[in-house]
Amino acid sequence: MAEIQLKGISKSFDDNKVIKSLDLSIANGEFITVLGPSGCGKSTLLRIIAGLESQSSGDVIIDGREVNNVRASERDLAMVFQSYALYPHLSVQQNLMVPLKLRRLSRLERFPLLNWFLPKRSSKMIELNEKVLQAAETLQITHLMERKPGQLSGGQQQRVAVGRAMVREPVAFLMDEPLSNLDAALRVHMRAEISELHRKLKTTFVYVTHDQAEALTMSDRMAVMMDGEILQHDTPSEIYNNPVNLQVAEFIGSPKINVLPAESDSKGGITCMGLPISLSMKTPKQGSIMLGFRPEHTELLSSNSNNCFEGKITYKENLGSDIYLHVNLKEDQHKMIVRSEPDKALDAKIGDMVKIGWMVDKVMAFERNGQSLPTKSKS
Amino acid sequence: MKQRTKLGSEAGKHIVLIVGALVVILPFYLMISFSFKSPSEIQSISGGFFGAQEMMTDHRCLKAGRSEVECTMLPIVYNYRAAFEEAPLLRYLLNGVIVTLSIFAIQVLIALPCAYALAKLKFWGRDVVFGLVIFCLLIPVHAIALPLYLMLAKFGLTNTFAALVIPWTISVFGIFLMRQFFKTIPDDLINAARMDGMSEFSIVWKVMLPSAIPALLAFAIFSVVAHWNDYYWPRIVITGDRDLMTPPLGLRMFKSDMDGNEYGPMMAAATVIVAPLVVAFLLAQRRFIEGITLTGMK
Numbered sequence: 001m002a003e004i005q006l007k008g009i010s011k012s013f014d015d016n017k018v019i020k021s022l023d024l025s026i027a028n029g030e031f032i033t034v035l036g037p038s039g040c041g042k043s044t045l046l047r048i049i050a051g052l053e054s055q056s057s058g059d060v061i062i063d064g065r066e067v068n069n070v071r072a073s074e075r076d077l078a079m080v081f082q083s084y085a086l087y088p089h090l091s092v093q094q095n096l097m098v099p100l101k102l103r104r105l106s107r108l109e110r111f112p113l114l115n116w117f118l119p120k121r122s123s124k125m126i127e128l129n130e131k132v133l134q135a136a137e138t139l140q141i142t143h144l145m146e147r148k149p150g151q152l153s154g155g156q157q158q159r160v161a162v163g164r165a166m167v168r169e170p171v172a173f174l175m176d177e178p179l180s181n182l183d184a185a186l187r188v189h190m191r192a193e194i195s196e197l198h199r200k201l202k203t204t205f206v207y208v209t210h211d212q213a214e215a216l217t218m219s220d221r222m223a224v225m226m227d228g229e230i231l232q233h234d235t236p237s238e239i240y241n242n243p244v245n246l247q248v249a250e251f252i253g254s255p256k257i258n259v260l261p262a263e264s265d266s267k268g269g270i271t272c273m274g275l276p277i278s279l280s281m282k283t284p285k286q287g288s289i290m291l292g293f294r295p296e297h298t299e300l301l302s303s304n305s306n307n308c309f310e311g312k313i314t315y316k317e318n319l320g321s322d323i324y325l326h327v328n329l330k331e332d333q334h335k336m337i338v339r340s341e342p343d344k345a346l347d348a349k350i351g352d353m354v355k356i357g358w359m360v361d362k363v364m365a366f367e368r369n370g371q372s373l374p375t376k377s378k379s
Numbered sequence: 380m381k382q383r384t385k386l387g388s389e390a391g392k393h394i395v396l397i398v399g400a401l402v403v404i405l406p407f408y409l410m411i412s413f414s415f416k417s418p419s420e421i422q423s424i425s426g427g428f429f430g431a432q433e434m435m436t437d438h439r440c441l442k443a444g445r446s447e448v449e450c451t452m453l454p455i456v457y458n459y460r461a462a463f464e465e466a467p468l469l470r471y472l473l474n475g476v477i478v479t480l481s482i483f484a485i486q487v488l489i490a491l492p493c494a495y496a497l498a499k500l501k502f503w504g505r506d507v508v509f510g511l512v513i514f515c516l517l518i519p520v521h522a523i524a525l526p527l528y529l530m531l532a533k534f535g536l537t538n539t540f541a542a543l544v545i546p547w548t549i550s551v552f553g554i555f556l557m558r559q560f561f562k563t564i565p566d567d568l569i570n571a572a573r574m575d576g577m578s579e580f581s582i583v584w585k586v587m588l589p590s591a592i593p594a595l596l597a598f599a600i601f602s603v604v605a606h607w608n609d610y611y612w613p614r615i616v617i618t619g620d621r622d623l624m625t626p627p628l629g630l631r632m633f634k635s636d637m638d639g640n641e642y643g644p645m646m647a648a649a650t651v652i653v654a655p656l657v658v659a660f661l662l663a664q665r666r667f668i669e670g671i672t673l674t675g676m677k
């Protein structure tokens with residue numbers, strides 16, 4: 001178990017500034033997810049923590065010890081790679097054995113041929129085999145032990161990769177998009193398994209992904225990363241409900257949050273495209289702002305409602321449990337996605353005019369520059 | 380109509396290939412065929428591939444004062460016996476094996492770490508070093524033969540195995556080939572090995588080498604064939620001492636030892652010298668294909 005702290009980490013590749021002065025502190029035994037779009041520097045960050053890449057500036061501190069100049073192999077972290085990176089020429093059993101042998105056996109005991117004459121080696125080997133078998137049992141891969149990685153499915157390779165990280169009982173696990181090469185059903189299944197593993201091992205997990213579903217379901221806390229910066233670091237529900245800015249709000253949530261222009265008056269009242277929203281700003285300021293309505297916080301209203309958005313359906317997505325309607329609002333050509341119960345929208349057709357309402361306490365307000373604005377709903 | 384033009388072009392391709400194959404195979408065919416035949420059959424170009432294999436008498440054997448019965452034998456036996464008796468063929472073959480294998484082993488020992496560094500490690504001046512490697516690829520051996528010879532002579536190494544081996548131990552071609560192959564091995568695999576606690580040297584031998592077997596086999600074929608068949612360099616550094624001669628050099632000696640028209644024994648000697656390569660090739664070809672299909676990394 002370990003506490004990991006990053007202080008002012010930055011990293012440039014030539015002129016390309018990939019990570020910009022990043023701070024992050026990860027508590028002991030925590031499952032933290034770093035969520036961000038492809039290319040935002042997540043893998044680079046993980047490699048810096050692991051010691052596989054050196055930062056341009058800043059400190060990596062593991063359990064209070066600054067490890068900037070400590071080699072990857074001596075940081076006692078384990079990493080699961082996106083491509084699994086199993087040794088292709090070794091069997092599963094041997095793959096799991098490699099990290100153990102390298103750590104538990106002395107140089108002499110690893111020396112070919114000579115090692116047969118060392119008395120303690122065989123008892124050590126029995127112990128290591130035992131550990132490998134244990135890990136294999138936990139991950140249910142005992143029946144695959146003799147196979148080569150090339151003969152395994154993606155999901156099985158993934159398990160072996162986790163196993164290889166597990167056997168040596170590292171102080172923390174680093175996982176770089178470990179599920180992104182699996183098919184959808186298996187991904188959901190492995191999500192649960194990795195969470196389970198974390199509960200069992202109680203070790204620190206740093207999990208990197210671009211998939212918000214993974215981040216939201218698995219983590220204790222998540223860090224939203226964009227363009228080499230961490231925008232928000234908080235619990236999944238806090239990030240979902242109170243994003244610090246529009247970028248985060250737009251990145252978290254699927255389908256994407258609907259953003260509409262609005263005006264605030266000097267008393268803090270808000271009108272959106274002519275409609276009064278019963279919401280007011282905590283610190284009133286006159287000017288133009290933006291409002292965010294998550295699709296799941298909007299609803300179809302009956303045709304005789306008033307004080308609601310009105311628009312024409314352009315597209316209908318039926319997911320079975322929900323129906324998403326894409327609506328072109330009458331005013332200003334703005335688009336909106338509305339979630340609806342299946343039975344309410346079943347006979348809605350493309351081209352129909354619909355009325356849309358919203359849950360006031362879920363509406364978010366943002367400044368023009370994207371910064372979140374605190375609001376309260378008028379009772 | 381379309382069918383026919385297609386058939387025609389197929390036939391055309393095959394004709395070209397067959398002619399090409401014939402041109403390449405013909406000398407080999409003659410070599411093997413001559414090694415079976417009696418001198419008179421070789422002179423008159425008769426007897427097909429295998430010759431009539433009529434009993435013949437070895438004149439030199441008679442001159443040596445042995446009995447008629449002892450000196451009468453099949454032409455094929457005569458040819459191969461002469462080959463092994465007149466020249467230390469086995470010694471030549473053994474020398475060939477020692478030299479080519481030492482060269483290849485040391486080349487691998489040097490080229491793999493170099494290729495790994497050039498492909499996967501970041502260090503100041505890496506691109507310049509790689510540029511130098513490419514540059515060295517362009518230098519013909521013959522251009523540096525004289526300085527090399529002088530250097531070896533200064534160290535008193537002429538007429539030793541070392542003279543045959545040392546100049547070839549650093550193979551820029553090997554470095555280049557392996558570097559290109561290592562480039563295709565994912566960084567993650569190396570990073571995983573580092574996380575597991577492997578040193579950079581262990582990575583070279585335990586991760587890169589097993590993944591690079593196909594490329595290594597390709598390199599082995601180039602290296603072994605080139606140095607097994609090399610006549611030029613042994614001719615320069617080995618002067619006189621027959622115990623150090625490699626097969627091509629030995630063959631040349633053999634030719635000047637025998638009377639000019641003893642083609643049968645000469646071709647038998649040539650066949651013996653070529654045989655190991657051909658066999659090795661046939662074996663390697665199989666492994667080569669296996670090697671390519673077995674690389675597990677996807």
Ligand SMILES: Nc1ncnc2c1ncn2[C@@H]1O[C@H](COP(=O)(O)OP(=O)(O)O)[C@@H](O)[C@H]1O
Pocket residue numbers: 013016018036037038039040041042043044045
């Ligand atoms: N070794 C490298 N050399 C140069 N640029 C790199 C290197 N590794 C990553 N980058 C760049 O850094 C950026 C972030 O990469 P990465 O950390 O892999 O992103 P992510 O994992 O979030 O998709 C990318 O623009 C990538 O091109």
Ligand SMILES: [Mg+2]
Pocket residue numbers: 042043044176177
């Ligand atoms: Mg990545």
